Amino acid sequence: MSAPERGDAAEHQVASGRQDTLERRTRLLLWAYPLSYRGDRGDEILDTLIESAPTGRKWPSPKDSWALIIGGLRVRTAQNRRLGATANWRLALLFALVLYIGPQAMLDASLTVDRQNVLGPIPWYAIVRALLTLAAVVLVWLPVPRLAAAAAFSVYAPVYTQHRWLDGAIQAVLLILMAVCARGRDRMPRSWL
Amino acid sequence: MKTAPMREPTYFVLASLFDGPLHGYAIIKRVEEMSHDRVQLATGTLYTALDRLAGEGYVELVSEETVNGRPRRSYGLTNGGASALQAEATRMAEAASLVIDHAAARSPRIVSKLRHA
Numbered sequence: 586m587s588a589p590e591r592g593d594a595a596e597h598q599v600a601s602g603r604q605d606t607l608e609r610r611t612r613l614l615l616w617a618y619p620l621s622y623r624g625d626r627g628d629e630i631l632d633t634l635i636e637s638a639p640t641g642r643k644w645p646s647p648k649d650s651w652a653l654i655i656g657g658l659r660v661r662t663a664q665n666r667r668l669g670a671t672a673n674w675r676l677a678l679l680f681a682l683v684l685y686i687g688p689q690a691m692l693d694a695s696l697t698v699d700r701q702n703v704l705g706p707i708p709w710y711a712i713v714r715a716l717l718t719l720a721a722v723v724l725v726w727l728p729v730p731r732l733a734a735a736a737a738f739s740v741y742a743p744v745y746t747q748h749r750w751l752d753g754a755i756q757a758v759l760l761i762l763m764a765v766c767a768r769g770r771d772r773m774p775r776s777w778l
Numbered sequence: 779m780k781t782a783p784m785r786e787p788t789y790f791v792l793a794s795l796f797d798g799p800l801h802g803y804a805i806i807k808r809v810e811e812m813s814h815d816r817v818q819l820a821t822g823t824l825y826t827a828l829d830r831l832a833g834e835g836y837v838e839l840v841s842e843e844t845v846n847g848r849p850r851r852s853y854g855l856t857n858g859g860a861s862a863l864q865a866e867a868t869r870m871a872e873a874a875s876l877v878i879d880h881a882a883a884r885s886p887r888i889v890s891k892l893r894h895a
Contacts, residue, residue: 626825628848633802634821652822659826 606643607635614650617657619664784866790817791827792836792855792863799840799854802828828853836862 611634615627634649645653665673784792787809794800794808806819819827831837836859841852855863 629802629851630821630825632848632850633806633824636803637806637821646820649820649822652820652826654822656822656826660829 607638607645610643611635611645611649611653614645614653615657617654618660619657622657622660622664783869784862786813787817787819787823788827788831789863789866791819791824791831792859792866795837795853795855795859796863799852801850801852805853831859834862835859 608631611631612627615623615630618627630653634645634653638645638649644650790809790813791805793812794805800808802821802824806821806824809817809819828837832839832853835856837853838856839851840854843850843852
């Protein structure tokens with residue numbers, strides 16, 4: 586192989602590396618679209634975007650990024666509209682609960698570690714609580730059988746009440762809401778992620 | 779059929795398909811060319827528009843081939859799409875002629891006014 590050819594090859598490699606970067610980053614943005622739509626149109630949208638991007642671009646342009654996010658939300662809106670009001674309320678509530686409980690779980694975990702530093706061994710229920718919280722968040726977030734999510738929460742709520750009755754009351758309300766939300770889960774499209 | 783005026787990107791997407799079906803990137807290029815670079819569609823905007831136009835029955839999927847292991851789909855104008863485009867063009871031509879004809883009728887006067895001043 587002569588020197589210029591090698592140079593070309595190296596250049597080509599750099600160029601395709603850049604394209605891979607652009608592809609990867611654009612794929613992240615495609616998450617704005619629901620799963621079913623991504624499966625059907627994702628590659629096509631990606632190809633069009635890469636083709637229309639100037640060579641050597643590593644990031645999708647701000648305009649393209651914005652258009653993908655807005656486009657994705659539009660598709661989701663249209664999809665949600667077909668679901669009906671009850672399912673949408675349930676979805677919104679579930680989403681809000683996950684948003685509330687997720688950080689709560691992280692806070693729990695960090696408090697548990699702090700307590701270990703101050704008081705010695707971690708109490709077993711603290712570990713159970715932290716694990717169950719995380720498990721519940723994951724189970725609810727992923728499309729799993731509704732019972733799994735409900736079970737995780739039902740163990741989690743009584744564990745919490747060992748501390749303060751207010752905590753317990755809040756958790757119980759959350760549990761009921763969660764169970765109500767999770768009940769309709771199988772009638773929800775799995776594509777909303 | 780009376781419809782609301784089309785938005786410019788919509789108009790140009792339909793117009794780009796007037797000569798035959800095109801795939802996504804070709805539509806973006808053609809729109810750019812036809813509008814003298816004024817309308818530059820973002821990819822996301824194009825597909826939002828295509829989805830909507832397909833829903834309205836103005837555009838349809840014409841062919842699907844595989845290029846480099848990836849699907850490449852071409853979209854074409856339906857009869858409904860062609861007549862909607864035609865109707866919009868007529869509407870704009872009528873609106874434009876109001877000003878253009880008026881200006882043409884008025885300009886001799888303006889010219890003579892300027893001469894007398």
